[in-house]
Amino acid sequence: MALLDVNSLSKRYELRPSVLARVLSGKRMRRIEAVRDVTFALNEGEVLGIVGESGCGKSTTCAMIAGLEPPSAGTIRFRGQDIGAFGAKALRRYRRHVQIIFQDPFESLNPRLQVFDQVAEGPRALGLWSEAETEQRVLRMLADVGLPPAAYRNRFPHQMSGGERQRVGIASALVSEPELVIADEPLSMLDVSIRAGIRDLLSELAKRRRFSVIYVSHDLSIMKGFVHGLIVMYLGQIVEAGTFSSIVANPQHPYTAALLAAVPVPDPLFRRAVPDIVDDVARPLASLAGCRFAPRCRQAVDICHREPPELAASGNAAQSVRCHLRHRLQ
Amino acid sequence: MTVLEAVNLRVVYHTAEGPLQAVDDVSFQVEGHDIFGIAGESGSGKSTLMKLLLRLLPVTAEVSADRLRYRGHDLLAMDDRSFRRQILWKEISLVPQTAQNALNPVYRVGDQIMEAIQAHSTMSRRAARLRVAELFDIVGLEDRLAESYPHQFSGGMRQRAMIAMSLALDPGLIIMDEPTTGLDVLTQERILRNLRQMHAKMRSAIILVTHDIAVIAELCSHVGIMYAGRLVEQGPVRAMFQAPFHPYTLGLKNAFPDIREMDRKLISIPGSPPHLAPGARSCSFAARCPFVLPECRDARPRMQDVEAGHQVACTRAGEAEELRRLARERETWRSSM
Numbered sequence: 001m002a003l004l005d006v007n008s009l010s011k012r013y014e015l016r017p018s019v020l021a022r023v024l025s026g027k028r029m030r031r032i033e034a035v036r037d038v039t040f041a042l043n044e045g046e047v048l049g050i051v052g053e054s055g056c057g058k059s060t061t062c063a064m065i066a067g068l069e070p071p072s073a074g075t076i077r078f079r080g081q082d083i084g085a086f087g088a089k090a091l092r093r094y095r096r097h098v099q100i101i102f103q104d105p106f107e108s109l110n111p112r113l114q115v116f117d118q119v120a121e122g123p124r125a126l127g128l129w130s131e132a133e134t135e136q137r138v139l140r141m142l143a144d145v146g147l148p149p150a151a152y153r154n155r156f157p158h159q160m161s162g163g164e165r166q167r168v169g170i171a172s173a174l175v176s177e178p179e180l181v182i183a184d185e186p187l188s189m190l191d192v193s194i195r196a197g198i199r200d201l202l203s204e205l206a207k208r209r210r211f212s213v214i215y216v217s218h219d220l221s222i223m224k225g226f227v228h229g230l231i232v233m234y235l236g237q238i239v240e241a242g243t244f245s246s247i248v249a250n251p252q253h254p255y256t257a258a259l260l261a262a263v264p265v266p267d268p269l270f271r272r273a274v275p276d277i278v279d280d281v282a283r284p285l286a287s288l289a290g291c292r293f294a295p296r297c298r299q300a301v302d303i304c305h306r307e308p309p310e311l312a313a314s315g316n317a318a319q320s321v322r323c324h325l326r327h328r329l330q
Numbered sequence: 331m332t333v334l335e336a337v338n339l340r341v342v343y344h345t346a347e348g349p350l351q352a353v354d355d356v357s358f359q360v361e362g363h364d365i366f367g368i369a370g371e372s373g374s375g376k377s378t379l380m381k382l383l384l385r386l387l388p389v390t391a392e393v394s395a396d397r398l399r400y401r402g403h404d405l406l407a408m409d410d411r412s413f414r415r416q417i418l419w420k421e422i423s424l425v426p427q428t429a430q431n432a433l434n435p436v437y438r439v440g441d442q443i444m445e446a447i448q449a450h451s452t453m454s455r456r457a458a459r460l461r462v463a464e465l466f467d468i469v470g471l472e473d474r475l476a477e478s479y480p481h482q483f484s485g486g487m488r489q490r491a492m493i494a495m496s497l498a499l500d501p502g503l504i505i506m507d508e509p510t511t512g513l514d515v516l517t518q519e520r521i522l523r524n525l526r527q528m529h530a531k532m533r534s535a536i537i538l539v540t541h542d543i544a545v546i547a548e549l550c551s552h553v554g555i556m557y558a559g560r561l562v563e564q565g566p567v568r569a570m571f572q573a574p575f576h577p578y579t580l581g582l583k584n585a586f587p588d589i590r591e592m593d594r595k596l597i598s599i600p601g602s603p604p605h606l607a608p609g610a611r612s613c614s615f616a617a618r619c620p621f622v623l624p625e626c627r628d629a630r631p632r633m634q635d636v637e638a639g640h641q642v643a644c645t646r647a648g649e650a651e652e653l654r655r656l657a658r659e660r661e662t663w664r665s666s667m
Contacts, residue, residue, distance in 0.1 A: 053514035124374035160492055161602040162372060192543060193585045197598030218514055221587035225595065263520035263589045268567045268592075272519070283353030327414070 001211050003067065004180060005153060009074035011035040011236075012061050014099050015285035019317050032284050034060040036075070036236040037138060039311075042180070042229075045208060047213040049227035049244060051220055051259065055282055057236040058216045062182045065214070066098055067091055078180075100288040101175040101202075103185040109120045109157040109320055115142065119171045128176060141175045150265035163194040174209065181206070184216045199226055220248065232256045235282050235292045238311055242319030253313050254297050291324065299325055332510035333503050333535045334360040334383075337397035340377050342608055344390050351608040352378040352391075354559040357633070360503065360552075361455070365529060365536040367567070370556035373603050379556070380505055380539045384424055401502055419450045420499045427507040429492035433480040440466075441466045441477025450499055465494040467515045468531050469526055486517055490524065497532060507536045510545055520549045543586045549572060552639075553629040555579050558603050561633070565618055565640030575650045576644040580657035597663050620662045621646055621653055 011034045011106050017027035027065045033098045035057040040098045063069040065076055067083060077198055080251060087314040099122075102108035109118055123129055129137065139149040145167040157165055166186060169216065173181055187195045203226050208214050215227055223230070230247050232240040240253040257274035265272065278296040283320065288294065294304040303324050311322040341353040342600065353375045360366045360389060370376040381387045398405045402419060405413065427430050432551040434442055440462045447458040463473050469490040480488055484580070496504050509525065511520040527547060529536065546553050546567065555578065556566035563576040574580055581599040604610070614629040615621070621627065626645055634643045637651070646653060656662045 064448075086530040106391060163602060178470070192541065193371060193582055194602075195598070196585050196587075196596030198598070199596075200598075219587075220515075221589040224587060224589065225591060232449060245592070248592070260589070261517060262515040264515070264518065264522075264542070264548065265590060266543045266571065266586045266588055267546045268547045268550075268571050270547075274523065275519060277516065 003044045003046075003079060004042040005075075005080075006038060006040050006042075006061075006065065006078040007075045008062065008076070009035055009064060009076065010072050011057070011064060011069065012072045016221065027248070031238050034284075035071075036066070038236075038238055039232060040229075040232075040241065042212050042214065044179075044212060045206070045210055046229060047203070047215060047227045048213060048231060049220075049223045049230045050216045051058055051218060051223070051230065052233035053218060053259075053282060055089070055235070056233040057285055059184055061233075062100070062184055062214060062216055065180075066100055066182055067077050067094055094200050096122075096128070096176050098180045098182065099176065099178040101166075101173045101181060101186045102181040103167055103170050104189050106157075106189065108169055109165055111157050111295075114156055115147070115160075115168055116149075118157075118168055119175050119225040122172060125178050126176065135280050138171075138175060141171045144205065145174075147169045147171070162190050163198060166190060166198055170198075172206070174205060174211075175218075177209070177300040179209055180212045180214070182214045182216070185218070186215075187222060188217070188219070195222060212221075218226070219263075220260065226286070232259065235284055237292060237322060239293065240319060241311070248314065250319075252316075252319055252326055253293075253323050254299055255293050257263045268322070331362055331401065332359055332399075333362065333364075333401060333481050334537075335360075335399045337395065337398060339379065339382060339395045339398065339457075341375070341382055341387065342392045342395070343378075344392065349608050350606045351389040351610070352606060352615075353382065356556075357558075358554050358561060358564060360535050360537060361535065363529075363535055365538055365550045366551055366552040368537060368539045368551035368556060369541065369543060369546050369553055371541055371603070373558070373606070374558040376539050376541075377555050378433075380507060380537070381551070382419070383420065383505060383537070385410055399498045403472050409599065409601060419446065419501065421501050422503045422505065423496040423499070423501045425492050425496045425504060427490075427511065429486045429509070432492055433488055435480050436481075438476065439478055439480060439483065439491050443491070443498055445487050447498045448496050462494075463500065464496055468497060469494045469528055479565070481487070481606060485513065486521055486524075493525075493528065503537065504534050505539065507539050508541070509538065511540070511542065518545075525549060543582060545665055549581040555582070559606055560614055560630075560643065562615065563640075563642045564633075566635065566642050569637060569640050573639075573646050573654070575636055575653075576615075577643050577646075577653060577657065578615050580654060581618075581663065584657065584663070595660065600663060613643075621656070 013034055015030045021027045032149045038061055053060050064071050086094055116138060119141060120134050123134050142149045144154060146168050152250050159228045187198060217223060227244050228242040229237050232236045251260050258277040261273055261275040276298050280296055290305040290307055291309050294300040309322050309324045311320050314326050332600045337357045339353055341355045343350045344350055356379060368376050382393055395406060443462050445457045447453055447461055462476050466473055466476060471490050510521050550567050553567050553570050554561045557578050563579050575582060584597040585599060587596055599618055604614060604617055613631055616622050631641045631643045631645045636642050636647055
């Protein structure tokens with residue numbers, strides 16, 4: 001059984017114009033489908049990457065999995081149990097097992113808490129252990145993330161560098177021994193020279209403590225060597241899914257191919273091919289009959305504007321693709 | 331022609347916790363039509379350096395320099411008032427980091443650029459309007475968009491509008507602060523591509539301040555690497571990427587991912603930057619450097635030429651080949667913890 005089973009997950013937000021705007025300019029209520037029909041499974045010990053541009057629904061998907069946002073439709077099963085059916089008590093227990101590492105270590109730590117209290121806050125709030133046991137576990141956790149407790153336990157966030165703060169963020173997420181960790185762009189605010197170190201720390205702890213990771217980012221190059229499976233999202237939908245290495249080696253969806261072509265390369269002699277995509281932005285409000293990517297797709301044909309494509313296996317079993325032309329593009 | 335010549339720029343911030351040497355003996359030159367990248371991580375002093383050039387530093391900052399010249403004008407001899415009247419916008423302009431939010435939401439984009447032109451020159455309204463059309467053409471925006479409001483623009487279009495504004499008075503030098511930070515990869519790729527095309531059409535040199543090595547590789551002709559307030563290495567971009575000399579540059583190269591190299595393991599630089607107390611004796615990178623020698627802690631290395639136009643501040647610059655080989659090994663960087 002998969003650790004996490006996400007089935008046809010959707011989230012709609014309603015944009016209600018004010019009464020005045022409705023009367024004067026005839027604006028009507030509009031809906032944004034931030035997440036539409038997202039389905040995937042995550043096994044124990046697996047690291048899954050989710051990649052996509054801002055507004056693709058990756059963070060909303062994570063918020064629903066973490067139990068912070070109710071889905072508009074679809075189910076999330078954790079060890080076979082539907083988290084939508086959880087009462088308050090079960091939800092608390094669930095939150096212990098599913099933890100988040102936040103993007104910004106400058107914003108996510110309480111500026112008035114010392115490191116020890118910051119990391120102990122979660123277990124204390126959940127009433128997990130006695131104070132003595134909490135102390136023991138927090139100190140061990142700090143050592144595990146590379147912050148020697150003697151030097152760090154009494155520090156405040158402002159006395160630490162960005163990398164040290166993100167280590168505190170990781171310790172806070174891991175101390176209650178979660179089975180699933182959601183890391184939403186955990187490296188993007190950090191200096192380049194230390195990013196790999198923080199990523200490797202997370203990777204090593206995931207192996208040692210056997211938790212699964214959902215790793216969300218718009219940066220494919222840093223996922224390399226860390227994530228196993230990869231999901232590519234565009235305007236709320238999964239457009240391509242498969243193993244990281246197969247997708248990077250052979251992207252099948254035109255959007256995935258464009259994303260890969262746009263990845264910055266630190267080599268002044270390298271001249272990239274211009275990504276084969278219409279230079280426009282994703283428009284979440286446009287209501288389309290066909291494929292959501294069609295307005296930016298250079299290959300789009302008639303059917304793409306008429307019928308929404310399904311996510312389906314491509315010729316190669318390691319990938320599935322949401323594209324009418326998937327057989328032609330290979 | 332030398333556009334900007336800076337010799338021994340220094341900035342000390344006087345804070346409640348004591349003085350901080352944010353920029354320390356920084357010297358560099360920007361020539362003709364160069365794009366000069368200033369790369370550094372948080373706390374490296376790159377933003378302070380940029381603010382110094384634009385005179386945007388707070389009063390708690392104490393600035394000194396041996397020389398600072400823009401196309402022969404001695405900027406050190408100029409008071410703030412004349413700097414604002416004669417240099418800012420006309421000769422040196424800025425594209426701020428949050429270019430997408432720098433436009434006033436309640437005025438038409440074209441009017442805002444016209445206002446900037448008229449505030450800093452004697453151009454007539456009519457001439458200014460024609461100039462806006464010209465600028466829009468350079469940055470690749472359609473003429474008619476001058477009538478739009480900022481909210482009708484995408485982030486990338488707003489950035490182009492800000493670049494159009496910075497070009498308005500045909501300055502010799504444009505300073506761009508993190509032009510693509512926080513943008514999605516596709517948007518970033520498009521902006522870098524546009525910047526390259528725009529630069530080909532303008533006469534200005536550019537100083538590009540960023541923490542992103544890939545942006546440097548894509549755009550710049552020259553780059554200076556800053557660490558803890560000092561320039562540790564500078565030179566032509568190709569030489570700097572192919573055969574860097576300074577251990578910090580070597581470390582950055584290891585730490586930066588490259589999607590083309592699936593098998594290369596990334597290596598971080600252990601530790602964090604030092605406290606910036608003035609008067610430090612040792613090399614600023616000594617505490618994190620895997621190749622540190624006792625003398626590195628006794629005296630700061632001076633910038634020395636290693637090739638034409640390529641300078642390095644490292645006592646072991648002569649052993650670069652050996653250091654490059656060692657720097658590729660993960661063990662090398664672990665031992666210095």
